[in-house]
Amino acid sequence: MSEAEEPPADPPLVAVRDARYRYPTSQDWVLRGVSLELRRGEFVGLVGTTGAGKSTFCLTLNGLIPHYAGGTFEGQVLVDGRDTRELTVADLSARVGLVFQDADSQLMMSTVEEECLLGPLSQGLSRAEARARARQMLDVLEIAHLAGRPPQTLSGGQKQRTAIAAVMATEPEVLVLDEATSELDALTVHRLFGLCARLNRERGTTILIASHEMELLATHAGRLVLMSEGRILVDGPPRAVLVDSTPFRDAGVRLPQVVELAERLAGEVDWPELPLSEEEAEHTLRASAR
């Protein structure tokens, strides 16, 4: 793997340097020397099988590791140049918004709206400003009608939307979604990836999504990171890294379906570049027909 070149004008927003981590209860290292830099405005997809270390990695980004999880942490995580060990999770969470896989572990207020107000209020916004932000996110995630409901009474999908709205309402510089869409219906997942792409494009929000949604990551993310057994195996633009599918297959990760198709038709079709979407695959197949 090549070292990321560092243009002096743009220091990484998040820099993880040789991070190693072991939970208090785990015998083996869960992270075994992970190095990764996130630059402002990137959209990164993090893939890997269950147990690859994706969630653990995400927890290092806003200081929950090492501050809360105990265990043994080595290496360094810098957010905006400052070591997460020297910052509080409260400081960090304003910069790095993390949505967990399990929405229940994130929701604690008495109503959905309060949940979305908590972040903005604790950032020092006025009640009116906080309310405006919360309202906007409730609308975007189509849960405005649930504003007065206690989160505990919601379905799994509604809880996940609430957790996402609450984190988005804090307008973090880095938005991290850790398998946060597992209970959402397919159309909502598609819309949510679209929404992240918009936040990324229009506001410059840095996005990191850990997910099994390979088709969506391949089309939305500018960079794909493959983790396996606590290490990063592959890191680069989807089109560049998916050309060699071996590491993904070896790690037990599914390929986007059009990528698998392109591979199967490699002898027959002269792909100008690896197709990542059905539109791209369609275009080349039609051209080959002529």
Add this chain to the structure above:
Amino acid sequence: MRLDPRTLGVSDAVVQLENVRFAYRAGVDALRDVDLQFERGELTALIGNNGSGKSTLMKLIVGLLKPTEGRVVVDGADTRGAKVSTLAQKIGFIFQNPNDQLFSNSVEEEVAFGLRNLGLPPDEIEWRLEATLEQFGLVDQRGLFPRFLSRGDKQKVCIASIVAMRPSVLLLDEPTTGQDHRDSRQILELATRLNEGGMTVLLVTHDLINVAEYARRVIVLNDGVLVRDGPTADVMADEALLASCSLVAPQIVRLSLRLADLGLPLALRTPDLADAARAWLRGPRPVSPIYPC
């Protein structure tokens, strides 16, 4: 009028739902007007989003819920009159999370537990245990603590312990949620093999890639109503229907639909589209169609 096989007495239905309505609270139907039957030897997927009524339907089939109206008959037993323990022998239910199902100290105890509960004689238990461990490739793991296995293997143990009891129907609830690709495949290949051996398999899932690959029939629920019941290809090709249920067909299905005008058939799996495209690219090209002016 369509002839109803039930009234002709030729049906081999193993599960029947007749005009089923269910309400958790009076006035709010979680499920209504469901008429449905599953024949012996089917591999059918039940799809729909959260809140569609999928889980309710599943609980009605296993007898954990009884219909507010109508009836559910499983292998000849009306669920309203039957004990859950009786139904449990007819329908094997595999939980979404294998940790909810595993409680024994070893793989073999886990598999033998249900057999002992059935009150089978010791030699029969012994025989079935060995056959099941063999069938599922668990002989080498028989002494291991189930909770230390990989998630995929845990699920395999769950299925083995259920299949050992020889239910008529195997119901898998979201078997691939939280599983990675490799484990998902392992479970679904296993379900397919059991189905080929004659087991009726019902798959409750929201993963349409797996549905397209493995199911032969698909039932779509939306808002408590059965909105579609048909062969997998027909359901997958109906983009309007799927969209109205907030579902999205797999990428390869969407691509094959875009290429339909070239004469390529609908593909449910990537290898199918690759084969069709290859044959089409190699084969004699159809002459450009001439349309009458």
